[in-house]
Amino acid sequence: MAGVRGTITGMAAAALAAWIAMPVAISGQAIPSQTTASPAPPTVMQIVDDLIVANQILTHEAIVDGLGHISVRHPERQDRFLLGRDLAPSLQTGADLVEYDLEGKAVSATPPVGVSERFIHAAIYKARPDVMSVVHAHTPSILAFAVSNIPLRPVYHMATWMLGGTVSGTVPMFEIRKVPGSAGMLVSTNELGTALAQTLGDRPVALLRGHGFVVVGPSIPEAVSRAIFLDVNARVQAQAMALGGSVNMLTSVDAGPLGGQSSGPGQPIVYPRSWWYWKERALGK
Numbered sequence: 001m002a003g004v005r006g007t008i009t010g011m012a013a014a015a016l017a018a019w020i021a022m023p024v025a026i027s028g029q030a031i032p033s034q035t036t037a038s039p040a041p042p043t044v045m046q047i048v049d050d051l052i053v054a055n056q057i058l059t060h061e062a063i064v065d066g067l068g069h070i071s072v073r074h075p076e077r078q079d080r081f082l083l084g085r086d087l088a089p090s091l092q093t094g095a096d097l098v099e100y101d102l103e104g105k106a107v108s109a110t111p112p113v114g115v116s117e118r119f120i121h122a123a124i125y126k127a128r129p130d131v132m133s134v135v136h137a138h139t140p141s142i143l144a145f146a147v148s149n150i151p152l153r154p155v156y157h158m159a160t161w162m163l164g165g166t167v168s169g170t171v172p173m174f175e176i177r178k179v180p181g182s183a184g185m186l187v188s189t190n191e192l193g194t195a196l197a198q199t200l201g202d203r204p205v206a207l208l209r210g211h212g213f214v215v216v217g218p219s220i221p222e223a224v225s226r227a228i229f230l231d232v233n234a235r236v237q238a239q240a241m242a243l244g245g246s247v248n249m250l251t252s253v254d255a256g257p258l259g260g261q262s263s264g265p266g267q268p269i270v271y272p273r274s275w276w277y278w279k280e281r282a283l284g285k
């Protein structure tokens with residue numbers, strides 16, 4: 001993790017200076033004790049650290065590889081977000097983060113080359129004020145459902161969030177062929193990003209036909225958690241269906257007191273201990 005600190009395009013200079021000056025390495029962060037009190041809103045420094053760690057976790061858990069990305073809404077500017085430049089997630093440091101507006105335009109006058117699918121993130125942040133973090137990836141287990149007419153649905157208890165207030169939790173599918181003027185498979189324009197955000201609607205996850213998925217959350221840890229449990233759910237569903245009998249899917253009856261939703265923006269994730277477990281595994285401590 002050497003060199004994880006550095007400059008961030010468009011970041012407030014004071015916050016950046018304080019962040020660079022912090023002597024504690026990411027891997028050395030103490031695990032906080034959990035309380036029932038609402039946490040303070042995250043600072044720029046915290047979300048930058050979490051975003052770099054999230055890239056390591058998502059790589060280690062095989063959700064992303066050389067491709068795929070996670071972003072976070074700027075904690076001080078609701079109309080901006082941070083996303084790594086065109087570089088494999090596991091190689092990114094704070095110096096590789098780019099600040100964008102909600103049109104997918106870099107704030108800096110001389111930004112590095114960005115990922116072509118930054119419009120996924122821009123359009124979702126624009127359409128969904130509740131979303132604080134977005135993950136897009138091409139995870140093989142989920143791709144199987146993105147090329148099939150078998151619906152991806154929640155089947156086990158760590159996937160109740162997939163219900164998203166619906167009865168069955170069937171994940172919506174984005175069909176890029178239906179977007180006028182589209183060519184190819186990449187969501188590389190604002191028009192395509194907007195169409196994807198419309199398919200997502202108010203749900204926590206959507207498939208992209210023949211491409212992958214997008215999952216959103218009220219924080220970086222929760223978006224990462226959802227991406228990981230989405231992968232587990234897809235593998236379990238496929239294996240259960242391969243057994244040949246009937247598969248007992250989750251329904252809204254199984255959602256519990258939170259209704260399958262997260263605990264809300266700025267609130268602790270439902271199972272916060274997993275973040276620290278994944279982080280320890282990813283950073284090799």
Ligand SMILES: [Zn+2]
Nearest residue numbers: 117136211212
């Ligand atoms: Zn993609």
